[in-house]
Each structure stands twice: as structure tokens, then as C-alpha cells.
Amino acid sequence: MTGQRQVVPVPATVPSPIITNGPRAQRKVALTFDADLTAAMRDRLVARTVSSYADMRIVDELVATSTPATFFFTGLWMETYPEQTRRIGDHRMFELATHSQTHRGFREKCFRLGLVPPDEMHAEVVQPITTLQGLTGRATNYFRFPGGCWTDDALRIVLNAGMTVVHWDVESGDAFCESADVIVDKVVANVRPGSIVLFHLGGPNAPRTADALPRILAALAERDLTPVTLTDLLHP
């Protein structure tokens, strides 16, 4: 016996179950729009300090240009905007996905989103799916963590609920951004084949997204990058 220890090979990196992009070999991209609504945001609507968190100019532009896109709805947004949810769901070129019930964080210190207690996480994930089905008749198993924040335990709960977690590789930077130029530049500088681009569905939390969108669509066309739904991107 030499006493030499057997060298245990380092395991190959486990691929993350969180999807951030599609195949890079095809000139397709997925434009995704998060419909955030927290309890605090809903209070502002009730108090009329904010008039709307649904900038439907974005949807109008996508419809007018026949641009496929994917919407990540929070449960509170759908409950606040049932007509708008149905209107989006009526278009088959739009894919529907969920983004939690109340847009609280799935880990601590996730911006200022607060924290979902672990025993409420499952309900946070499944409740908006039921709402989406009730309003649009459409199902989904795509989920995005609020703020992109998660822990291994939270991820396990979401995956056990049968969800596919989809984040992004290109942040448009539209949240609280007052300049369409900044949003356009950021997307154009970073987008590439297979990208999933993160936007928000407006109101004061994304005041310039609608202004930036036509220019972004033009820039994508110029670069021969075709917007498709998430499913088309991930499962060509």
C-alpha cells in the first residue's frame, strides 16, 4: 500500500436549471415583458398617486408590427388589469408566463421587494397560473423570479411545482429609466442571437419602454435578429 489517496475527480459543472438564453446558432431573440405589481404599488393605484402600471402602448406597438413577445405576469397585475390580460392573451403570437403572485423576493435583500416566507412560496408560484388560466384560458409553466433573486431552496420549490425558470441575458435597463436613448443603446449593444431581453410593462416603473420599443425593433430587423416567443426560441 502506498497510502496514496485516490484522487476524486472534480464533478463537471452542473448546468444551471435557470434559462438565460436560447441557442446562439439561430438569429432569433425573445423579447420579454414583466408585468410587475406589488402590494405597495396596488396601494398607490388605490390612492391614485399612480394612474397606471399598464402601458398598453407597448402591446399596441407589438400588435401593430406583428412582433411575437412573452409576458411574465404577476398575479396582482392580472387581478388589477383583467381586461388588459385578456387582450394580451387573445393574441397567439404572445406567449404568457408568470412572475409570482405579489412580486416579493424569494431571497433576502432582493432590492426592496421584501421576502416570501418559505411556506408561502408554492402558493406564490401556482396562484398566478390559476388566475392566468381563468382569464385567458391559457396555461404556462414558465416562471421568472421577482428581481431575479432566488436561493437553492426557493429554486427547488419552483422546480417541484413543475415550472421552467426563465431569466434573461440582456437587461434593457428600462426600470425607472427616463431616457429611451439609454434603453435603446443598452439593448442594441448587448443583444445577440439567442438572447432573452428583459423589459417591463410600463407605468412609472418603466416610463420610456414604449418610446424605445419601435427603435429597438428597427435595430433588430437591421441586424437580421427575429423576435420569437420563448418556446420558439428554446425549442426551435
Ligand SMILES: [Zn+2]
Ligand atoms: Zn419583476
